[in-house]
Amino acid sequence: MAVINRDPLTAPHALRNDALLAVVAAALAVALALFVDDGRRPDALGWALLLACHVPLAWRRRRPLLVLLAIVVCVAPYHALDNTHTAPTPAAYIALYTVAVTGRPLRTVLVGVGVITLSTGVMLTVSAHEALRVLQISGWVVAVLFCGADVRFYRQYVASIVERAERAERTREEEARRRVAEERLRIARDLHDLLAHSITLIGVQTSVAAHVLSADPERLDRETVAKALDDIAETCRSARGELRTTLEVLREHGTPDVRGPLPGLGGLPDLAEAARLAGARVEQTVRIRQAPPAVGAAAYRIVQEALTNAVRHAGPEPAVRVDLVEREGALHLSVSDDGTGPAPGGTPGFGIVGMRERARTVGGTLDAGPRADGGFEVTAVLPLTMTGATGEGTG
Known part of the structure; x- marks a missing residue:
């Protein structure tokens, strides 16, 4: 054979x-x-x-x-x-x-x-x-020619089967590489959001403690310093737990799609409270009954990054408004502040790019930029029907 x-x-x-x-x-x-x-x-x-x-x-x-x-x-x-x-x-x-x-x-x-x-x-x-x-005896000639032609067609058939099998194998390998790349990008976005948010809050809280210690050493406000240090410890614990959940997918030996629980809209009050501890004045309005897990995770991460940017760039004690409204089958999200925005000429980061990618993963859109009356605003529209969209698991 x-x-x-x-x-x-x-x-x-x-x-x-x-x-x-x-x-x-x-x-x-x-x-x-x-x-x-x-x-x-x-x-x-x-x-x-x-x-x-x-x-x-x-x-x-x-x-x-x-x-x-x-x-x-x-x-x-x-x-x-x-x-x-x-x-x-x-x-x-x-x-x-x-x-x-x-x-x-x-x-x-x-x-x-x-x-x-x-x-x-x-x-x-x-x-x-x-x-x-x-x-x-010419029938023998015909028989020999027919046998040769039949073997030729059989070889072509076998070659086509082998070629299809090789193409299917290449397709599986390309699909596996694509999924690995998507998973790496997902983890990179999660780590960026988590670390940027946590480190920003820790930096602000540390500045508060340092200011209290250096403002009037003779009349040390121990209660304020203790509260700032407690806030730092709480932020570290929260970041450590979320970081562990995010990185567990890298140690998973079972099904690759097994991931930790998705953050969702229920975690938005904690984000607002963390931003308040960092000095921001946050007002939050959530008028949505239920959202798919992927949409809720995307909204959570977008709000987290927007609040982090507001605390970092909007100046001292910025007023931040967070609105999430269900309208026309989509989640309309808005995070706006009255601050000064990022310093001109600074090195751009990956925050806005990451937010746009998160919106695209669920089939939505996102815009970010300065407001006409001052401040900065992030708006996103995330469809609540996940038709044709790629849901994202977030640790």
Whole structure:
């Protein structure tokens, strides 16, 4: 089966194998010439022509038509001299099979018609009886050609199956690489949001404690310092727990899609309280009954990043308003502040880019920029029907 399935043009050791085949066919031809009474026994010229017709078989894969033509050139005078007609038959059949197995069907048909016609014409020079006999056994020629064409079609069928299997394997590998890339991007966004939010709050709370310690060392407000330190500890604990949930997916040995619980709209009050502890004056309005988990997670992360940016860039004690409203089958989200915004000429970060990516993962849109009356605003529209959208798991 390996020989049948293998492409003859790319088979290993083709020249060596074909040379051995030519030797075996020549030995068989000599035996037929010696022991079969089908014409007279070859003389010196007949033996020379009979052996010479087997030499081209060593190159039958590379030039099948030229090999067949060379065999015909040797066999035609051999038959015309009325030597044993059966002897060169194996070499002729091997050449015909090679033409059929390596060529197109039209070429195979034309070669078969040409060989039968030429053989009949050569035998007519010997006798009409021999010509009639060639016509009678021409079915063997057709059978050899049909066998070669059938093997060719079978090889094409096997090659197409192998090609489809390889393409399917490549597709699976590409899909796996795509999912790995998406997972890495998801984790990078989560880590950015978590660390940026937590570190910003810790920085603000640390500044409060440092200010209290340095403002009036003689009249130290221990209660304020203790509260600031407690807020820092609480922020660290919260960040540590969320960070552990996010990174558990990297240690997961079971199903790759097993992830921690998604943050959702229920966590928005905690975000607002954390921003208040950092000095922001936060007003929050949530008028939505229920949202899909992926949409709730995206909204949570967008609000988290927007509040982080407000605390970081809006100046001291900014007034921040957070609105989430369900309208026309979508969640309309808005986070606005009255601060000064980021300093001009500063190095842009990945916060707004990450928020836009989160909105796109659930099929939504996001805009962010300065407001006409001062301050900065982030608005997003997230569809509540997840048709065709890619939900995102967030640790």
